[in-house]
Amino acid sequence: MNKIRFSLKTKLLLFSITILLIPWIGYKYVRGMESFLKASLEDSQATRAQAVSAVLQQQPELITSQTRIVDINNSTQHLYLRPLKTQIQLDGYTEDWALNQDLFQYFGEQNIIRKSPTYKPGSIHFTHATGSYKHYLYAVFKVTDDHVVYLNTGSQNLDRADHLRIALQAPSGKLHRYYLSTAAPGRLNAHLMSNNPDEPSPLRDEYRIQGAWQQTADGYTIEIRIPLSMIGKKLSFAIGDIDHVTDTSATIIGTSGTEHLSELATIMVPSTKLDHLLQKLSRGSSRIWIVDKNKRVLALAGNLSASGRENNSDRSVPAMILSALYRLILQQPVSNIEDSLSAVSKLKGREIDSALNGTPATSWRQTSQKNATILTTTYPIRLGNKIIGAVMMEQNSNRILLLQNQAMEELLNLSIPIFLGGTLIILFFAGRLTTRISQLRNQTEQAISSEGKISNVFVASDANDEIGDLSRGFSDLLSRLHQYNRYLETMAGKLSHELRTPLTIVRSSLDNLEQVRPETGNDTYMKRAKEGLERLNNILNRLSEATRLEQALQQTEKEEIDLSNLVRNCVDSYRSGYPNNHFKLETHEQTQHIMAAPDLIVQLL
Template sequence: MAFALKNPFGIRFKLVFLSSFLLVIPWLGYQYILEMEDYLARGQEQTVLGTAQALATALNERPELFNEGSYSPATRSEDLYVYPVYSPLSLVDGSLDDWGEYQQYEVQYDNRDFLRTTLNPARMYVDDDSLQFESMLGEYNGFLYAYFNVTDDKVVYRDQDALTVYRSDFLQISMLSKEGNDVTRYVIAPYQAEPIYPFRVNEDYTDPTYEERIIGQWYDTNFGYVVELRIPMEMLGDRLGFAVFDIDDPVNRSVNTVVATYRIDDAERLGSIRLPTPEIDRIVAGMGHNNSRIQVVDRSGRVLLTAGDIQSATGIQLTPIESGVPINKYWLYVQNKILDPLYYQLLTKPSNDFIDDLYSEVTRGGAHINSALNGTPLTQFRTLADTETRLLEAAHPILANNEVMGAVLVDQNMNGLRTFRNEAMEQLFNTIIAVMLIVVLGLFFFASRISSRIRGLRNQAESIIDDTGRVQNTIVPSGNSDEIGDLTRSFSNIVERLTQYTNYLENMSSRLSHELRTPVTVVRSSIENLGLTENNEESAVYIERAEEGINRL
């Protein structure tokens, strides 16, 4: 009897293995989503470039908008941006209420803006957040108005008997002369909360001289103090800077911290005075609600205007579709606690909590800007360092008299598109899991059913013949109409015929014995009769041999 080696891979395994090739279908779906994302990215790229082109067209042939003295706000830089104020501001009301909506343009300075001076040459306070201030500058009727809302954990005023002006908390004003060859410094160091008395000082803070043209008020707040002042515009040169000096020890009175609008105590590093460009503001405002961050730069790359912020400029707006079908709380739990953490091991969840350092200064740079300033529009994608955030940037030149005057920059982050892709991927993965579970369970049940029927047929076949070779059982024919049912009925028919043949062979000996007994008896009787007659000796021998043969039969 031949024995076949047992195959370790049964029908169930083979069916499941073959069904795994169904994964090519979700792979095709994944590739389709990636291609759709690329298609939408190209569409978003054309939209952003079209916005930049529309703004540049509105600014073309307007060279007066790009005068060197006309600039608009940036968030953080050494340059100081002056906004137009359309009504006089009170300097003696003890509050900032009259600044009203202008306060939305204030700029904050903190430990990132520390300044090392001769009064604190070795002091390092990068992690010192005890001193910071918000500042805002405005221009009205030929005067520069400014306020400094200072947060100081301990305010130390000038001693009543002190002749020096640098051994207490004070505000320093540094400005470049109109001739551009000398820096003039003014110090505001009051004895108490009172109207300010500015003093012009030398570089080493000696020889203080009262400056009557600068007026204002110093008053206390719950978090420190506020300084409001007014300076005639005619006093100002091209550069200006403010610095807040902090002293915490009323006995020692050494400078502890300095936070300034400029980084280095040098004439070249003082901020330029940037006056607003209301015409550009109005033109850009007409392009509002486009979900982009818009900037206008001059031919030197300096930012003239910024509208919008890159964190909210997602480009694509996704509105959730209300299906009207309540979501099962158990499915929601599985989705949030099990599936989403698993999916986002592969996917990247976009975040709006990012900082683009490239936009933190007053000037802009980049291949797309250089191309636009050379007269060629360009778009580019850029990935922020240490993040997965991608930015789409477009630049279009602004022309006047066939000369490039500047460029319009329109930027969007790709978080909207990334969110769209993630949602599509989640739906695809959910569908894949549901379909694969149904298919695998169905195939497993189907294979188990087939395997069970085949094992039953095998067990019946093994129990047909006993150890002596006799047929003792039969195969029960199946009532199923499939191939295994046909095979069972065929085996049942074969076993039935084999049983009949075996019975025939088993009964053949008795039938042969019966068939042989009668002729043997006749022959025997005939031989016996021959023996009774006279015979010669030779015939007796033949008769004896015939009797022996009959006996053997």
């Protein structure tokens, strides 16, 4: 099984990837900052909540005056009237409520006050929002009704058709009840009813309360406007649902009871002085609540959905492009937080209970949006030794996420150039090393020919590093091997030359001995000596021929020849020179062209 081969360049490139550990460690560190930032935000908000409580404790009349307005038993429903962001046009359509969607509340089965004999579960429910704009209270009711029944023309029995009931406590303290019903969609006004619930006929028209009725695909919509000067401490709404014109009683579903003063919900119109004070103390992406001892909202300021994004107007174009890219990668703050407390008029929870018992509390809660969490801090408001209310301060986590993103952007802005620059330097260095090592390998391969000869073409590097030392070591080694090979190549000629002189002396001595003593010519020892000399002479001749042949091979120039034709001509010559011998030649018919020295081939044959 072949092992996977990694080149030096690949290994260095893989090594360069380890530089990514730097931004990864930085990312882990930045994410680890979250707990520290949360703790810092908790401390900061606790200090702010304590400061707000201290300011209100210096002006307790701001709390006590509001508390007296709603100083009713704790079981009573409560409505905190929030200011509207835009003026509402009374036309029965809900488009102008678009900026106040957080004020809508759902009223369904659990809010039914009385059921008629013909009531069917799920046949009637509505969503409702109230708010104030200048000197008026505005309310909208989006009613889902399976059977819409309008008032018969000329009929005075307003409870024999679908209708809206309004019950309020006037500034004088008296209960006033109003019905709104219509024979057809359009404008309508209220009718003052008797405080006797069994009396269905109106006492008179109330033109100060105006409204509009529009039918929808699944029911109808009612918009109304009431002067704030008509409203005292209490206010309730209810929808009366008639399913058939023959019904004598209606199903009543509402915010609270409307028939008796004790059933009505308390209403809190924000104090201008308290509202201005809280506006000064609040800041972006935070919200301040003031509640009484019964957890009813007395004042509210701020907005959790304030933008948590940074201002990029003073950045350069490349920085803005990078910032836009980072926004696609990094988790971004939520600009419009969906909060379940947006429309509540009473606060519940462990933090409120703790503050009203005299102990500040802090907690985090998750919203329905994945990236949005809310920090809640509560602090008691005291009047002497008595707790008269509590401050609840909320702030979203956008600031923490924004700080983390800024740190990540700075980290990436530093890490990416370092990583790219480091990778390019390593690639250049790897390419340079690879090139030098490849050149050294090629020179080493070319230094030895296919015949095993060492050529003197190796050029040593003059670089002052390890590869340069290796190149010079190879050069020195090949130079010494070349000298040794040259010595071996000339040794045959030198040996032949040196041995021929003593052989000649021995041969002449034997010849002289044979002439002086002819009887020794047939001597066995003499014959053996002559045969040994002849063999030594043949060996020397072959050594000389091999040397000359090698030199001839090196010096003879090669040319393109037809090998078949050359061998055929040689055989023809041998037949003419040796007629008594039989020569047989087998060749291919096609020509065989090669690069060779024809004279040496003839000599070989």
